[in-house]
Amino acid sequence: MLHARNERAPLPPARPEKPTAKTPPTSAPPSVREGGAPGAKQRDPFFDNAKYLTILLVGMGHAWQPLQDDSRTVEALYLAVYAFHMPAFIVISGYLSRTFTGRPHQIRRLITGIAVPYLVFETLYTLFMRWADNPDREFSLQRPGFALWFLVALFVWRMTAPFWHRLRWPVPVALAVGLCASVTESISGDFNLMRVLQYLPFFVLGLQLRPRHFEMLKDRRLRLLSVPLLLATAVFSYWAVPRMNQAWLLHDRPAAEMGVPSWVGAVMYLALFGCALVLTAAFLTLVPRRHMWFTALGAGTLYAYLLHVYPIKLSREFDWYDMAWVDHPASRVVVTLLAVVMMTALCSGPVQRAFRFVMEPKMSWFFREDPVEQARARSGAHGGGEQPDRGQDGRERERRRETVSAGR
Template sequence: MFHAPHGYQRAPLPPAREQEPETPLARTASATAHGYGTDAPPTPARAATPVPLPGATPAPKQRDAFFDNAKYLAIVLVAMAHMWEPVMDGSRATRALYIVVYSFHMPAFIIISGYFSRGFDLSRKKLQRLITGVAVPYVIFETAYTLFKRWADDPDQSISLLDPWYLTWFLIALFVWRLTTPVWQSLRHPLPVALAIAVLASVTPNIGDDLNLQRVLQFLPYFVLGLLLKPEHFRMVRRREVRLLAVPVVLCTLLFAYWAAPRLGLGWFYHSSASQQIGAPWWAGVVMTFALFGCSLILTACFLAWVPGRRMWFTVLGAGTLGGYLLHGFLVKGAGYANLFETYPWLSTPLGEIFVTVAIAVAVTLLCTPFVRRMFRWAMEPEMNWAFRRDPVENARQRERRSLIRAS
């Protein structure tokens, strides 16, 4: 309570609700710092907290090294699998590796995305962040990829924001998934509902290509599963016995993939078509949806079991995986448009496949660096304060802070 310059008393506005920390570790630290989760009741220390200066930079959020490591390693696997596509013909071993990686690399990334979307609601700030962090990058890179294809390969390629091309499908899918998060969190059994939707999509060939809805719906259960996970679930898969058990599981998976490589169609792993569209009966879509979901979860658990939980040299790169994902596609497609693999057929030999694997791993690592992230922040993390109305409550709170500073 203080005396305003015009002579009347005005009660201060209630303090802003603290944002949920980004990681489980940060959330625990925040709860401990404020007295929650202990036997003693929280002390009323908020009134003694100094008022921050307007425009002051807030303290950076604590990041969990485990999730940054997982995101970086997953995006490296995504890039490697994309680079294997033009060189794996005639190589049964490479095709088997491709099948194994495609079984879990995007499910793992989507599960982590769902886990970090648990706090999403339809508040003003969350919607603004969804627009600037997902929708705007989608528009920019969908346009950029289309122009790149027109310049390099197909002058008649048209720009269509309703028909995602190549890598951009993930952005529009993430936009839809995150926007529907409150719906899934309000359901009593969201995962069975999401699986039922995925099954229906896998047997419905007339869904169409708009917004790549086949992938949006068929990958939906992984996002919903991420919403349901808690920190203790990730601690379970990181136990020593799980790490040891993951070794024979992955070895058996590799052997099975080597046997199945010439027999199994790759269309199942893309989740972009109904079963009828890839030449299978409708009931195969039902079977493969549940079979791939189970296999993906097992392999994702094995992958997460091997992800280091401590800070590594690549931990800092986990914050730049969006750049690695969106930019490496220009390298992969550019190599194809330049007929690189036809000009140098040795790239399809075992030694060449190793070379392109290492090359794309190094390239995507560089694309995840803070330097590249800062360079492309205008496209991937634009501020865009000019595009949104100011929150009247926040404006009043800032005026109150300035008045308190002047009064002191």
């Protein structure tokens, strides 16, 4: 009896280990992306899909612009698209910039990926317009050409990202900045500052979003509501065509230039901001979350954004829209399809490889060596070669450290 009392109870059987965030449920190592090589950084297909579909809307909107005078339907579609396509693109840009803290390699990417392309393409655009329209057109790097304002805005927004991370209420503050800009007549036209400030809240909102917010958009009920909502927006836009100045949607001028009192301009700005958020959410609920045939094209949207400027301007400067075949309802469908094909081609891998020397130059000669990166390289060399890839867990830990250092 005593012996039985002192005998230890047998240990319970080991429980099977549950997959956690630190233990991937699959046998594949976390550093291997689907269809990729070990160590490749994993991309979320949802955001690449969203970027591709948004850049299609950009190209379609620019292609529709000359058709508006002859078709109320086209103008209604133009209004509906312009109500949310740039806000959606900017929110995604802000979300993808949320780890920007001003570290040396991030500053290099900012300069080589945004500042240098702006200088190059603004110069090319000036030369192009001299050839196509005005031989006396002056160089004015402070006056962004057609669509190039977005590079200026993205540079400014990303540089200020650490500042927004430090604030307790970043989105209301950014919204107040945009609201004040919308009623201020004295803001300079240099670098399209009016647009930079009025679109700022969308970028700051993107900075504050987290993966769980996008997970909420998976709800099937929201997806079912999004289709009638977008259709209702198109119907409302058709009604609004003769009643609303579409310049409100461009966010490039103050209320006084729109011929209304400041308080009306402020109310309109807030209303458009709310509408843009609702429509952006509706649009994102419809974006596929799995790998699609166009997912890889999402990495080339900035190429398409900058390069589509020239076909669009050629079509206007050389009066392609005055050709007889364009003045027909079916031709507007053809123009739309041509815009889709053009933007898709400009996002493609061959185009990216051909223009990478301009869009993503290395420019190692331009920057000082980062002591931290040099130390890491030396430690990797002393450790017997290349350091092992940290995988998804390591990248997540680094992202958390960046977030903490940014004051979150």
